[in-house]
Amino acid sequence: xxxxxxxxxxxxxxxxxxYPNGYRGLKDVSLTIEPGEMVAVVGLSGAGKSTLVRTINxxxxxxxxxxxxxxxxxxxxxxxxxRELRSEVGMIxxxxxxxxxxxxxxxxxxxxxxxTATWRTLVGxxxxxxxxxxxxxxxxxxIVQKAYAPAAELSGGQQQRxxxxxxxxxxxxxxxxxxxxxxxxxxxxxxxxxxxxRINQELGITVVVNLHFLDLARRYGTRLIGLRAGEVVYDGPxxxxxxxxxxxxxxxxxxxxxxxxxRPVELA
Amino acid sequence: xxxxxxxxxxxAAAASARPRRxxxxxxxxxxxxxxxxxxxxxxxxxxxxxxxAQAPASLLHIAHLMFGxxxxxxxxxxxxxxxxSVAMAxxxxxxxxxxxxxxxxxxxxxxxxxxxxxxxxxxxxxxRAVPEVVIAVLMLSVTGLTAFTGALAIAIGSIGTLGxxxxxxxxxxxxxxxEAATAAGGSRxxxxxxxxxxxxxxxxxxxxxxxxxxxxxxSAILGLIGAGGIGKMLVDNTQFRVWDTVGTLLIVVVVxxxxxxxxxxxxxxxxxxxxxxxxxxxxxxxxxSRGAGGLGGPADAAGPGAGGPGSGTGVxxxxxxxxxxxxxxxxxxxx
Amino acid sequence: MTRPAPVASTGPGAGQGGGRDxxxxxxxxxxxxxxxxxxxxxxxxxxxxxTAWAAVTIQVDPADLVRNGGNAVNTxxxxxxxxxxxxxxxxxxxxxxxxxxxxxTAIGVALSLPLSFLASRATNPDAxxxxxxxxxxxxxxxxxxxxxxxxxxxxIGVGALSGIVALVLFNLGIMVKLISEALDGVDRGGxxxxxxxxxxxxxxxRAAMLPEISPAFLSQTIYVLELNIRASxxxxLVGAGGLGMLIDKVxxxxxxxxxxxxxFEILALVIALDLLSSYVRGxxxx
Numbered sequence: 001x002x003x004x005x006x007x008x009x010x011x012x013x014x015x016x017x018x019y020p021n022g023y024r025g026l027k028d029v030s031l032t033i034e035p036g037e038m039v040a041v042v043g044l045s046g047a048g049k050s051t052l053v054r055t056i057n058x059x060x061x062x063x064x065x066x067x068x069x070x071x072x073x074x075x076x077x078x079x080x081x082x083r084e085l086r087s088e089v090g091m092i093x094x095x096x097x098x099x100x101x102x103x104x105x106x107x108x109x110x111x112x113x114x115x116t117a118t119w120r121t122l123v124g125x126x127x128x129x130x131x132x133x134x135x136x137x138x139x140x141x142x143i144v145q146k147a148y149a150p151a152a153e154l155s156g157g158q159q160q161r162x163x164x165x166x167x168x169x170x171x172x173x174x175x176x177x178x179x180x181x182x183x184x185x186x187x188x189x190x191x192x193x194x195x196x197x198r199i200n201q202e203l204g205i206t207v208v209v210n211l212h213f214l215d216l217a218r219r220y221g222t223r224l225i226g227l228r229a230g231e232v233v234y235d236g237p238x239x240x241x242x243x244x245x246x247x248x249x250x251x252x253x254x255x256x257x258x259x260x261x262x263r264p265v266e267l268a
Numbered sequence: 269x270x271x272x273x274x275x276x277x278x279x280a281a282a283a284s285a286r287p288r289r290x291x292x293x294x295x296x297x298x299x300x301x302x303x304x305x306x307x308x309x310x311x312x313x314x315x316x317x318x319x320x321a322q323a324p325a326s327l328l329h330i331a332h333l334m335f336g337x338x339x340x341x342x343x344x345x346x347x348x349x350x351x352x353s354v355a356m357a358x359x360x361x362x363x364x365x366x367x368x369x370x371x372x373x374x375x376x377x378x379x380x381x382x383x384x385x386x387x388x389x390x391x392x393x394x395x396r397a398v399p400e401v402v403i404a405v406l407m408l409s410v411t412g413l414t415a416f417t418g419a420l421a422i423a424i425g426s427i428g429t430l431g432x433x434x435x436x437x438x439x440x441x442x443x444x445x446x447e448a449a450t451a452a453g454g455s456r457x458x459x460x461x462x463x464x465x466x467x468x469x470x471x472x473x474x475x476x477x478x479x480x481x482x483x484x485x486x487s488a489i490l491g492l493i494g495a496g497g498i499g500k501m502l503v504d505n506t507q508f509r510v511w512d513t514v515g516t517l518l519i520v521v522v523v524x525x526x527x528x529x530x531x532x533x534x535x536x537x538x539x540x541x542x543x544x545x546x547x548x549x550x551x552x553x554x555x556x557s558r559g560a561g562g563l564g565g566p567a568d569a570a571g572p573g574a575g576g577p578g579s580g581t582g583v584x585x586x587x588x589x590x591x592x593x594x595x596x597x598x599x600x601x602x603x
Numbered sequence: 604m605t606r607p608a609p610v611a612s613t614g615p616g617a618g619q620g621g622g623r624d625x626x627x628x629x630x631x632x633x634x635x636x637x638x639x640x641x642x643x644x645x646x647x648x649x650x651x652x653x654t655a656w657a658a659v660t661i662q663v664d665p666a667d668l669v670r671n672g673g674n675a676v677n678t679x680x681x682x683x684x685x686x687x688x689x690x691x692x693x694x695x696x697x698x699x700x701x702x703x704x705x706x707x708t709a710i711g712v713a714l715s716l717p718l719s720f721l722a723s724r725a726t727n728p729d730a731x732x733x734x735x736x737x738x739x740x741x742x743x744x745x746x747x748x749x750x751x752x753x754x755x756x757x758x759i760g761v762g763a764l765s766g767i768v769a770l771v772l773f774n775l776g777i778m779v780k781l782i783s784e785a786l787d788g789v790d791r792g793g794x795x796x797x798x799x800x801x802x803x804x805x806x807x808x809r810a811a812m813l814p815e816i817s818p819a820f821l822s823q824t825i826y827v828l829e830l831n832i833r834a835s836x837x838x839x840l841v842g843a844g845g846l847g848m849l850i851d852k853v854x855x856x857x858x859x860x861x862x863x864x865x866x867f868e869i870l871a872l873v874i875a876l877d878l879l880s881s882y883v884r885g886x887x888x889x
Contacts, residue, residue, distance in 0.1 A: 305705060306705060306709045309701070309702040309705040309706050309709075310706055312698065313702040313706060313763050313767075314763070319759065319760055319764055322759075323759045323768070326759055327758055327759065329758075330758040351660065354657075355657035355661050358653060358654065358657040359657040359658055359661055359663070362657075393874075394870070397873045398866070398869070399833050399836060399837045399869065399873075401749065401840060402837060402850070402869065405840070406678070406682070406862075411667065411668065411675065412671075414661075414662070414667075415662065416661050416663055416664055419661050419663075486747075489747050492749055492841060493841075496661075499750070502753070503753060503841075506754060514754070518754075521746060522745040522746060525745035529745070
């Protein structure tokens, strides 16, 4: 694992997130993610996985405590400084979040938005080196031949790879993934997770993934964080998660719904 | 971070696998054509540039005369005139509904043979194509300038649209109820009454109400050409340049129209969703019963229906007609 | 033979002659028919009442119609016999009508784009500007186009300029409403991603939301062009240019053959544009 020279460390210090309706998303969460790690976050729905991941780029504001991402402190971060942080943090979503009616290339170029002057955006005149970056990102996820296709024409797996290309175009220090494979079938899920793993290993980008499926989490991450009711109940290597750990995370024994494949999948 | 950081080890051959930007000949041609047409219009229209330059200043001046302050002493008369216009609109709409309803039944596919349907639909089309004001002008020159005549003009003008929306709604009804009624042995009339009507009823009521909103605007306009009501008061005061009264009248027109639109919107919401909703409450994510493709949007009773009410010619273009009736419900009217 | 039937009125006992009695015997299980009839009755009464008031207010006089009926039929007959020799004289006005509509649409549509984005909660995070723009648009939309035209004619002068300004205001209200509603209803995924990547709202809206509504935008532009053509044919009635001015000139002289020609031209224009518009809009909405 090679670290990028300016890799970002993520540090949570006694972080609390309380939603406006009173629901407590995170309770006193403290942890540190070192640059270059690939962390998988697991837990039941509503346990706080999504909240945890979304606090890192400020999509969910924190109520108490502090999060430090690189040199940015998230508490109260707003305006252009928040946008600067976000430009360094790429994110892929469960529902892919592509602009469906425009081309794949335009979607990937959205990763360069922060670095593009407003007038260029308004007129639609991207800079040539930005377009080059976008093309390279598409090549890396092996979908460049669809560059000019409308995003809506792509399958789910292809759309998610375009989303990954979009984050790559940002040249991010961190990539967040909020349930990236929940809408995909098992073989495609493995393809996407492998792409994330390659980004982490080849480019040294810190990756934090939020997953439903335990086997994927153990297979593709170097570290596993288990959340339950907003609190961290497990933080360690994936291999170290045994039956008792499952129970503490899920409150029950492991069932078939918690794993993606009943048999291991052979990848090309 | 240089651009090459993204692809260590990527073979150079891969770069040549990139697709070429697709050529969009048709799109470019059409764009050029459109630009030409617009340019030709700008160039061809005879406007003196001095009047364009003067216009903003004149408008500001007039606005100042109208609203600073408006002549409130005329308010009672203005309200009275408004009542006349609203009465004109209401009566005209009701009359239009009464006439168009049976006609739209005649025009529904599956009820009567084509030989009856097509002439009726043709009548609708012609009546829709003629701007309401023109109908009014014709009638006024025949039967004289009265509010009654204005109401008749509104009625005739609305037959076309109401008729068209009527049969479109009947035809668009879910076939299930129709099949059940027919299978149970109902005659065509019974099928209409029990299979089609209950399903179509909310939409039909909704566009009747919507048409009233359109008619209110039409009644103001008909007044402008002499049929009485607030429009007449407006044109009289405008011609004699009594601007402070015009200001009052404008305010009255805007307020009354907005109130009627709000009320109508609330009632339509109630008809469709079965619940009363207060206007101006932020309502996100609500969709009309049939969002028309990219046009479907949340019903927002804080504003009147889109196309028709804004048009002085009582216009409802038949383009987007399928979105028409549905549009009424979601108020994203293609009209 | 008769046994207590289930609540449904077609129960197992229905086949036998005792079916009905069996159903009645089960009446304690039947729900009571909800009493909503009275609501419809009230509604009908209210409507009838308002209609009666309206009839009185406008002084409905069927006798009047009968009296003038013959007159009307006469006029109608004359109306369907246009005098085509007048056609060259109407060309100027016809051209002006089309020009006003095109220019009005172009300017109105261009202005409406940024305003629509301001008027939609999905693209405008600032509550104040959102409410202000929406309110102003509602007010603008509440005034009929001919009313605008009549005021502008007196303020700016007779001719096409008044017509154009009236049309711009007229279709601004409509476009902004339609497009902002389209923005409200469209999928915002791309926008979320653009904001998460560090874009400002303006950039995110332009890059992600605009493409989503562009079919709707094009479609509505054509619709508005149609509306404008129809409107501009009659704006001249108050002096704002176009065919309407011919009508105004002629109606006082009862030159029905001339009038009917003008009306035919209006019809032709409107129907032609309607067909064209249906075709194009059908092609656009993919």
